[in-house]
Amino acid sequence: MRVAVRKLDGVESVEVSLERASADVHLRPENQVTLSQLRKIIKDNGFSPREATVTVVGTLVERGGKPALSLTGSGIVWLLTPAEGENTAYNDALQRIKTAPTAPVEVVGTVAVLSNANQPEELSVQSLKPASK
Amino acid sequence: MMSNLKLGAAALALILLVPSVARAELRRVDLKIFGMD
Numbered sequence: 134m135r136v137a138v139r140k141l142d143g144v145e146s147v148e149v150s151l152e153r154a155s156a157d158v159h160l161r162p163e164n165q166v167t168l169s170q171l172r173k174i175i176k177d178n179g180f181s182p183r184e185a186t187v188t189v190v191g192t193l194v195e196r197g198g199k200p201a202l203s204l205t206g207s208g209i210v211w212l213l214t215p216a217e218g219e220n221t222a223y224n225d226a227l228q229r230i231k232t233a234p235t236a237p238v239e240v241v242g243t244v245a246v247l248s249n250a251n252q253p254e255e256l257s258v259q260s261l262k263p264a265s266k
Numbered sequence: 267m268m269s270n271l272k273l274g275a276a277a278l279a280l281i282l283l284v285p286s287v288a289r290a291e292l293r294r295v296d297l298k299i300f301g302m303d
Contacts, residue, residue, distance in 0.1 A: 171295055
């Protein structure tokens with residue numbers, strides 16, 4: 134599994150931990166790797182992917198009156214939701230959509246596995262800051 | 267046809283001139299895996 138993930142163009146490092154039952158993947162700038170690609174590799178190796186904690190850079194957009202993060206170029210849009218007990222980052226996203234909608238932001242949050250593949254994916258926001266150059 | 271070309275050229279120029287637009291991506295993924303524990 135580690136080898137298969139490493140083969141993806143844009144992967145910098147992969148650390149698979151049996152203790153934590155997780156794969157920690159670091160990606161190079163300008164990569165085109167998607168969460169779906171990583172999940173597929175996990176599945177192809179006989180395991181089941183669960184939630185993912187991601188650090189992602191994108192642009193804030195509105196979808197049906199709700200804040201969302203658009204990964205420009207990939208067409209992927211994740212609806213944003215507040216993380217449990219953490220409203221600050223979510224509120225910051227709401228504010229930024231009004232004040233600086235085109236500025237890229239770096240978001241850390243959790244993406245759950247959906248039971249219905251047709252449902253839009255949600256990113257539970259833990260922190261949000263302007264993207265570093 | 268011509269307007270499509272102009273539109274395409276404008277989009278390309280935008281991507282080249284505004285690197286932040288093209289820079290959106292995953293930086294790190296910590297994926298929990300069932301079946302390993």
